[in-house]
Amino acid sequence: MSSTLSFASIEVGQQLPPIEVDVTQQIIDRAALTHLDFNPVHTAIEWATRAQVFGTPKTVAHGMFTMSQMASVIERAWGPHGATIRKMESKFTKPVKVGTTVRFEGSVWELHPHSPGNNTVVVSLKGTDDQGETISVGAFRVAVPD
Amino acid sequence: MTDIERLKTYATTEKQRGFEWDFRKDIAQYEVWDEIQVGQVGTGAQTYLITDDDVLDFNRGALETDPRYVDAEQARTHGGPRIHPLFCVAIAFYCIDRGMGSWIRTPGARNPGQDIEIHEQFEIGEEINLTITHYDKWVRRGNYYMQDKLEYRNQDGTLKATWYVSLLLPKTRADVQRFASA
Numbered sequence: 001m002s003s004t005l006s007f008a009s010i011e012v013g014q015q016l017p018p019i020e021v022d023v024t025q026q027i028i029d030r031a032a033l034t035h036l037d038f039n040p041v042h043t044a045i046e047w048a049t050r051a052q053v054f055g056t057p058k059t060v061a062h063g064m065f066t067m068s069q070m071a072s073v074i075e076r077a078w079g080p081h082g083a084t085i086r087k088m089e090s091k092f093t094k095p096v097k098v099g100t101t102v103r104f105e106g107s108v109w110e111l112h113p114h115s116p117g118n119n120t121v122v123v124s125l126k127g128t129d130d131q132g133e134t135i136s137v138g139a140f141r142v143a144v145p146d
Numbered sequence: 147m148t149d150i151e152r153l154k155t156y157a158t159t160e161k162q163r164g165f166e167w168d169f170r171k172d173i174a175q176y177e178v179w180d181e182i183q184v185g186q187v188g189t190g191a192q193t194y195l196i197t198d199d200d201v202l203d204f205n206r207g208a209l210e211t212d213p214r215y216v217d218a219e220q221a222r223t224h225g226g227p228r229i230h231p232l233f234c235v236a237i238a239f240y241c242i243d244r245g246m247g248s249w250i251r252t253p254g255a256r257n258p259g260q261d262i263e264i265h266e267q268f269e270i271g272e273e274i275n276l277t278i279t280h281y282d283k284w285v286r287r288g289n290y291y292m293q294d295k296l297e298y299r300n301q302d303g304t305l306k307a308t309w310y311v312s313l314l315l316p317k318t319r320a321d322v323q324r325f326a327s328a
Contacts (some may be wrong), residue, residue, distance in 0.1 A: 021209065026156075033156045034207025035232075036239035038167045040253050040326075044149050047170075051328035053254050063257030068208045068232040075230065080214060084267060085231040091259035136259075 005081035007111075007119040007144050016077040016106040016123065019069055023061050023100050031065040054095040061096040063136075070125040070138045073106040082145040086120065090138035094129065101130040109139065116146050159199045161240055169251045170326040175244035176252055178322055179290045179315040182280050190241030190276030198270055201227045204236055229268050234307045237268075238296055241276040247294055249315060254325030256314040258291070263308045273301040281310065290317045 021027065025045070032043050040047045041054070042062055049057040067090045074085055096102055109124035120143050127136035150167055157163050166172065198218060205215035205227065213220030214228050221227035242248060249255075268274070281295040293312040299305055316322045 027209070029153055030156050030207045033153065033158075033162050034204045035235045036162065036165055037235070037251075038153070038165075038169045039251065039255065040149075040170055041255075043153060044170075046149075047328060051254065051325055053256065053325065063260070064232060064235045065208075067260060068230065068235075071231045072208060072210065075210070075215075075228075076212070079228060080212065084264070086264055088231065088260070088262045088264075090261075092257055095256075 005078055005083060005145060007113070007121070007146055010108055010111065010121055010144065012108050012111060014108040016073050018103055018105045019073055019076070020101065020103045021069060023096055023098060023102060025059065025098050028059060028061050028065070028098060031062050031068075035062060035064055037062055037064065056095070056097050058097040058099065060098070063092045066090075066092060066096060066102070066127055066136045067138070069102070069104045070106070070127060070136060071140065073104050073125060074123055074140060074142055078142065078144065084143050085140055086143050087141040088138065089140070090125075090136060092136050094133055094135045096129065096135055102135060103128050119144060119146060158203050159197075161200060162203075165240070170253055172244050173253065173322055173326045175248065176322065177245075177247070177249040178319045179249070179283060179292055179317050181319070182249065182283060182292060184280050184283055186246075186280045188246035188278050190247070190278060191243035191245060192241050194237045194240050194274040196268055196270055196272050196274065198227060200236065201229050201233065201270065204233050205230050208232065226270050231262070231264060233268060234262060234264070234298060234309055237274050237298060238276065238309060238311065241274070242278070247276075247278040247296070249292055250294075250311060250313065252313070252315055252322055254316045254322060258312055258314055260312060261310040264306070265308070266304060266306050268306055272306075274298050274306065289314045291315075
């Protein structure tokens, strides 16, 4: 395992590489299968046009898919280097309709220097859609190598 | 092509194939906001045995591409596939059936945000049981919120994760029925 990540090397404000996703029905369907969440608001195309749970005739992505992408910002940057997510707090502020392009960004918000083996950082995360509006915010606590 | 036929083309795991994919089908057996008693405790209807296939499929669905997440051979050289932090979601939906906690399947529900704690990483081969507590319910600005505390324990009783799962729900069974039959 690479040793390029250490608590001492992390600074408040440090940006993590963003993730961008074109949310297609295929991506939503795959998320439904992997989460085993088949709520019709995500997968029932005709039903969604009638029910309009979110005021749109389109299906919408799972909130937990949005949350998974926020986690993936950290996983992809730091996961292979020994970081592990310990706590995830998220809020979803706007539904993500099929056909939307979303972007997820994260930056280091807090450093928690406790003791060797117990140091953590909090990463602040935000998702935005292709209209520049916020779809999600989160604060994820991450254990990182000394 | 129906929605179910379309979804079938993506199924790769045994758990997916054996799962009920139509959440509108058994709504009469789901818990409903105005009937739920806060403080009630129960267990998930099923136990989740974590397999390589489950983990690899979840990682692909989360759009991971690193071989340590999605390639069985490569992952093996690193001690097995890395388990995505949101994997606990699949465990919950699998373990919760039509009884305790079934409100998470409600058609017409909306997701306001979630809090999850991972106390210890899940591992391949673990058998995960779910303890479900109806933790809170509240009304805010005309919306009806429900929250359960899900505690994930392995076969040794070790607490692996806790998910405070919250949704905005239709208030009554009649409201749920209206959404389901839209």
